[in-house]
Amino acid sequence: MDKELLLLIGGVGLFLLGMIILTEGLRGLAGGAMRRVLTRFTKTPVTGAITGALTTAVIQSSSATTVAAVSFVAAGLLTFPQALGIIFGANIGTTVTGWIIAILGFKLHMGQIVLPFIFIGVLLKLFGNARLGQIGWALAGFSLLFIGIESMQQGMAPYEGIITPSVFPDDTFFGRLQLVAIGAIITLVTQSSSAGVVAALVALSAGSVTFSQAAAMVIGMDIGTTFTAALATIGGSTATRQTGYAHVIYNAMTGIMAFFLLGPFSGFADTFIATGGPGSAQISLVAFHTAFNVLGVLLILPFASPFARLIVRIVPERGPPLLQRLDEHLLSDPASAVDAVIATIRDILGSIIGIMSELLDPKRKMHFDAAQLKSVDEALAETYRFVEKIQTDPAQKRVHNRHLATVHALDHLIRLSHRCTQTHRIETLRSESRLYRLSGMLRNTIMSLLENPVSSLEEGRLERVHSIFLKQRGVYRDRIVEHSARQQMSAHTALERLDSIRWLHRVSYHLWRIEHHLHRAEEVGKEPPAQSDTRKLELDVEED
Numbered sequence: 001m002d003k004e005l006l007l008l009i010g011g012v013g014l015f016l017l018g019m020i021i022l023t024e025g026l027r028g029l030a031g032g033a034m035r036r037v038l039t040r041f042t043k044t045p046v047t048g049a050i051t052g053a054l055t056t057a058v059i060q061s062s063s064a065t066t067v068a069a070v071s072f073v074a075a076g077l078l079t080f081p082q083a084l085g086i087i088f089g090a091n092i093g094t095t096v097t098g099w100i101i102a103i104l105g106f107k108l109h110m111g112q113i114v115l116p117f118i119f120i121g122v123l124l125k126l127f128g129n130a131r132l133g134q135i136g137w138a139l140a141g142f143s144l145l146f147i148g149i150e151s152m153q154q155g156m157a158p159y160e161g162i163i164t165p166s167v168f169p170d171d172t173f174f175g176r177l178q179l180v181a182i183g184a185i186i187t188l189v190t191q192s193s194s195a196g197v198v199a200a201l202v203a204l205s206a207g208s209v210t211f212s213q214a215a216a217m218v219i220g221m222d223i224g225t226t227f228t229a230a231l232a233t234i235g236g237s238t239a240t241r242q243t244g245y246a247h248v249i250y251n252a253m254t255g256i257m258a259f260f261l262l263g264p265f266s267g268f269a270d271t272f273i274a275t276g277g278p279g280s281a282q283i284s285l286v287a288f289h290t291a292f293n294v295l296g297v298l299l300i301l302p303f304a305s306p307f308a309r310l311i312v313r314i315v316p317e318r319g320p321p322l323l324q325r326l327d328e329h330l331l332s333d334p335a336s337a338v339d340a341v342i343a344t345i346r347d348i349l350g351s352i353i354g355i356m357s358e359l360l361d362p363k364r365k366m367h368f369d370a371a372q373l374k375s376v377d378e379a380l381a382e383t384y385r386f387v388e389k390i391q392t393d394p395a396q397k398r399v400h401n402r403h404l405a406t407v408h409a410l411d412h413l414i415r416l417s418h419r420c421t422q423t424h425r426i427e428t429l430r431s432e433s434r435l436y437r438l439s440g441m442l443r444n445t446i447m448s449l450l451e452n453p454v455s456s457l458e459e460g461r462l463e464r465v466h467s468i469f470l471k472q473r474g475v476y477r478d479r480i481v482e483h484s485a486r487q488q489m490s491a492h493t494a495l496e497r498l499d500s501i502r503w504l505h506r507v508s509y510h511l512w513r514i515e516h517h518l519h520r521a522e523e524v525g526k527e528p529p530a531q532s533d534t535r536k537l538e539l540d541v542e543e544d
């Protein structure tokens with residue numbers, strides 16, 4: 001293997017490394033803002049496409065945008081058609097990389113210029129604070145892109161006249177199909193459509209391929225990006241599988257459209273290349289890449305809702321209903337994983353409250369659905385295992401605090417579920433007038449919580465109810481002990497009633513703390529970092 005080939009392979013590696021580092025840095029800088037922009041401005045599939053394109057262009061990662069969209073659907077923050085708009089727009093956002101490379105990488109030859117910026121970027125990463133470190137990482141990654149391109153160009157130089165368009169399939173219908181397949185394979189190997197597009201740009205600039213051949217490969221690279229989405233459909237949650245299928249079908253449709261547009265576009269491109277001077281071939285290629293992606297989005301957006309319904313029919317829900325939102329793929333983005341956990345906790349809380357409202361209903365016999373409670377307990381155990389797998393950095397206080405809040409809420413939820421099995425204590429509530437009235441107050445409160453599960457007013461109401469029960473517990477205890485001491489009540493009856501008032505107090509406490517921690521997690525998730533990073537979660541110190 002000669003050194004030129006090693007230089008070519010190394011250039012591809014440097015470019016991929018630069019993309020990874022750049023994306024990591026930009027996500028660190030804009031991750032929180034990205035999530036707020038996507039949820040705030042995505043109201044329809046059209047606005048979703050715009051925010052998806054802009055977000056992907058900024059963070060240089062369509063996969064990160066897609067994962068965020070999936071998590072928003074899982075958390076109930078976006079509908080599936082809205083999320084589809086984001087995914088469609090992400091395809092447009094990925095083409096920005098090609099424009100940057102075509103304009104700066106080939107026209108300005110920045111390989112030597114950016115070397116000092118790698119040193120500066122690494123220094124910022126090593127010695128700066130968290131934000132400066134992310135800026136340094138993004139700067140170093142951006143610089144590596146151009147060094148990788150220059151290395152690829154130098155590696156390709158000796159092969160001019162050896163690797164020519166005649167080496168590749170002819171510019172015919174079947175030849176283009178083969179080129180599309182080659183492009184898809186390149187993306188499968190590199191796991192980056194951007195790297196594939198840059199390789200096509202380098203080959204085009206070296207004269208190794210014609211415009212039509214390079215464009216056909218770019219179509220294949222766009223289709224090849226769906227491989228990761230297709231893998232995500234295996235064993236993923238319903239939202240992930242639906243998104244994966246939508247991504248595959250949409251990109252395949254766009255690829256077919258682009259394939260038939262290639263002929264007419266090549267005629268315009270050849271004229272522009274002949275008269276446009278140096279770099280016009282590369283500009284034409286990235287223009288084609290952007291054009292067919294934009295056209296694909298414009299054609300699909302009017303049919304986003306019917307398309308979403310089709311996908312839902314193809315990929316129906318499966319598995320336990322309470323665990324539909326949890327997906328191992330979300331663990332790559334802790335903020336998205338936390339979103340899914342919060343929504344899952346709310347679902348489980350709704351089930352437990354439903355069971356509890358029936359137990360507290362004086363018109364019903366004292367009975368609970370053991371199978372339903374078993375499914376709740378299984379969902380709690382699985383959710384806890386999922387939470388244990390989430391890894392958040394304490395330096396990223398906003399996400400870390402939300403993670404801690406879910407742990408607190410889940411702990412109280414597990415204990416609340418256990419209270420549902422203590423039917424003997426609930427039954428005692430019907431035996432005495434004061435206990436009966438207090439249990440009615442608790443039932444009215446949890447029924448209100450069912451109707452307004454995410455209202456901040458409910459947290460305040462639950463806190464007031466808990467305070468009432470705390471006070472009543474002390475008063476009632478003194479009264480029962482006195483009656484027992486005077487032989488007006490058996491010791492057994494006294495203990496049963498004390499257990500029941502304690503049950504009411506603890507249930508009200510768990511409900512209040514669950515709502516408190518969930519509300520805090522949701523509130524912190526909406527705040528800008530400057531505010532939310534300074535917030536601290538309160539510790540629960542009351543005994544169980």
